[in-house]
Amino acid sequence: MESLRIGVLTSGGDAPGMNAAIRAVVRAGIFRGSTVFGIRRGFLGLMSGDVVPMDVGSVADIIYRGGTMLLTGRSDEFKSREGQQLAVNTLQDFGIEGLIVIGGDGSMRGCMELAKRGVRVLAIPGTIDNDVPFSELSIGFDTALNTICYAVDKIRDTAEALERTFVVEVMGRDTGFLALASGLAVGAESILLPEIPTDLDEVCLRLRRSRARSKRHSIVILAEGVGNAYDIASQITERTGFPMRIIILGHIQRGGTPTALDRNLASRLGAGAVDT
Known part of the structure; x- marks a missing residue:
């Protein structure tokens, strides 16, 4: 050799x-x-x-x-x-x-x-x-995915206690691989990806349907490449009236064992x- x-x-x-x-x-x-x-x-x-x-x-x-x-x-x-x-x-x-x-x-x-x-x-x-x-x-990728799941599991606990919807922004630049994989893994009510045009009316409909089933909390996973998390959360609140909280996980996704x-x-x- x-x-x-x-x-x-x-x-x-x-x-x-x-x-x-x-x-x-x-x-x-x-x-x-x-x-x-x-x-x-x-x-x-x-x-x-x-x-x-x-x-x-x-x-x-x-x-x-x-x-x-x-x-x-x-x-x-x-x-x-x-x-x-x-x-x-x-x-x-x-x-x-x-x-x-x-x-x-x-x-x-x-x-x-x-x-x-x-x-x-x-x-x-x-x-x-x-x-x-x-x-x-x-x-x-796998480590970041597990970090996101660990964080969102904790977020869902408080979302359920307060009956709120959380928008959780994850990394990925202009792609949605992390958002898609983590959204599926945590059972998110909605996943927003750069590869698929965002239809907020459809997102709001899903959240309303969830409420109609007596589930008064929701998780929305947002890929960072889709747009500003605060703007998107504000638009959802305007259309649904649901209390919203925004979590940007940031660089914690890159670190750790x-x-x-x-x-x-x-x-x-x-x-x-x-x-x-």
């Missing part, structure tokens, strides 16, 4: 399981005789030369940790030709022959630009949004990337 000088970085929004993927890349690479470098702060670090050697000890006890030990971020500079050339220069300076990038759809586009410049690059889908084309499941599914997925993808 070919021995290489391999670089690994995490880019874009963090996702639970990224550390497990980094660990797998480092351990699999070293086991196969390769030299592995960690690139800190994503493409920004790739441009600036923020590169550190990795060994088995540097990835000890990180499989269960959320976030990313290599740090992450976004860089507008990398979108320019000059920024991309800086990244290529760094790879050449450190003699890195293969690059593994863990991130979402924006990171995938960055990989494509590097590939056009002759870089040997491989991308691992890592985003809670689960919106990477041609991938069924991305690292972090990754689930077993995400740890295993990340480990398989990380080791597989080294073998590819």
Whole structure:
């Protein structure tokens, strides 16, 4: 098997399981005789030369940790030709022959630009949004889904006690994978997705029907890409008269200990990337 000088970085929004993927890349690479470098702060670090050697000890006890030990971020500079050339220069300076990038759809586009410049690059889908084309499941999605379910289960307790409807906004950027999966899992009365035009009249009808069945509380799951949660809740109140509360779960969805599914997925993808 070919021995290489391999670089690994995490880019874009963090996702639970990224550390497990980094660990797998480092351990699999070293086991196969390769030299592995960690690139800190994503493409920004790739441009600036923020590169550190990795060994088995540097990835000890990180499989269960959320976030990313290599740090992450976004860089507008990398979108320019000059920024991309800086990244290529760094790879050449450190003699890195293969690059593994863990991130979402924006990171995938960055990989494509590097590939056009002759870089040997491989991308691992890592985003809670689960919106990477041609991938069924991305690292972090399952953990975020479980975090949402845990939170909404608690929200439903107080919604029932106060006989109120809660609009719960979840992440996903301009896609509704998290909203759909979590809405089904928590038994939401309505799920609003960017992929399907929102019909508030239909939403209000469902809420009224729920009330007619003597269920005086409801949960509406809203994907962030649909629109402003406060505006949508206000419109529902105007049409139904139901008391509304808005919960924006925010960055709690990105943090926390990754689930077993995400740890295993990340480990398989990380080791597989080294073998590819």
